Amino acid sequence: MLLMVPVAVAFTAADRATEAVPCLALDIEVDQMEGMFFVDAPTLHALVTEEFNLLNRPMASLPLAALHRTISAQNGVASCSLEPTLGGALKVQVTQQRPLARVWLPDTVLYMDELGSSMALSKRYTADVPVLHAPTIEAAQSTLPLLRKLDTAPFWDQLIDQIEIQEDGTIALRPRIGDVLVELGAASQLEQELNGRLERLLTFYTALIQRGDLRQYRKISLQYDGQLVASK
Numbered sequence: 001m002l003l004m005v006p007v008a009v010a011f012t013a014a015d016r017a018t019e020a021v022p023c024l025a026l027d028i029e030v031d032q033m034e035g036m037f038f039v040d041a042p043t044l045h046a047l048v049t050e051e052f053n054l055l056n057r058p059m060a061s062l063p064l065a066a067l068h069r070t071i072s073a074q075n076g077v078a079s080c081s082l083e084p085t086l087g088g089a090l091k092v093q094v095t096q097q098r099p100l101a102r103v104w105l106p107d108t109v110l111y112m113d114e115l116g117s118s119m120a121l122s123k124r125y126t127a128d129v130p131v132l133h134a135p136t137i138e139a140a141q142s143t144l145p146l147l148r149k150l151d152t153a154p155f156w157d158q159l160i161d162q163i164e165i166q167e168d169g170t171i172a173l174r175p176r177i178g179d180v181l182v183e184l185g186a187a188s189q190l191e192q193e194l195n196g197r198l199e200r201l202l203t204f205y206t207a208l209i210q211r212g213d214l215r216q217y218r219k220i221s222l223q224y225d226g227q228l229v230a231s232k
Helices: 004-020 041-051 064-072 137-141 144-152 154-159 187-211
Strands: 025-031 077-084 089-096 099-104 109-113 131-133 160-165 170-175 181-186 219-221 229-231
Touching: 025 041, 041 064, 041 089, 064 077, 064 089, 099 137, 099 144, 109 137, 144 154, 144 160, 144 187, 154 160, 154 187, 170 187, 181 187
Parallel strands: 025 089, 099 131, 131 160, 181 219
Antiparallel strands: 077 089, 099 109, 160 170, 170 181, 219 229
């Protein structure tokens, strides 16, 4: 316990010293994960410097909460952290949203990320994700178990091109190969039944590939427990 006291005092002194240092630079870093470019550091830097007067102000007087809100509100920003340093730089670390689907709604088109949050399309970057047709954003969010599966399984990610929510609320897939509609079932069943249904579909596709015929069926239904029903 005695050894911990000087450490705590040292940190307190460092914090106080940082507060007295003037802000001499704004250092913004954006995580360019997987080559995504929804947000870039120069654009954020220009936005911040235009809206906030930061330079030469003591770190303690910087409007960090307002700055955080402004950056977080930008399209494509998932999170950001602010860290004043003893060297006089305000470090800003930004993480981008990861879109899982391009969602077509009756009145707009947008991306949906891995948490189900919406994000506007970007002129600077187009994500290679499935197209999802849905009547509402709430209906689109019901497909998240499927979208997360596609995101982590290369085979299904490459095979599935489009996802549709039917009028009765069931989810259907349109693979890239063949003009076929795959009825996956109700969204409420995905959490428990998704893996089993995709395994049946994989077995079926493997048999079709071995026979060399991927185009003879028009509809495949996986809605029935333990079954796959294909119709021509």
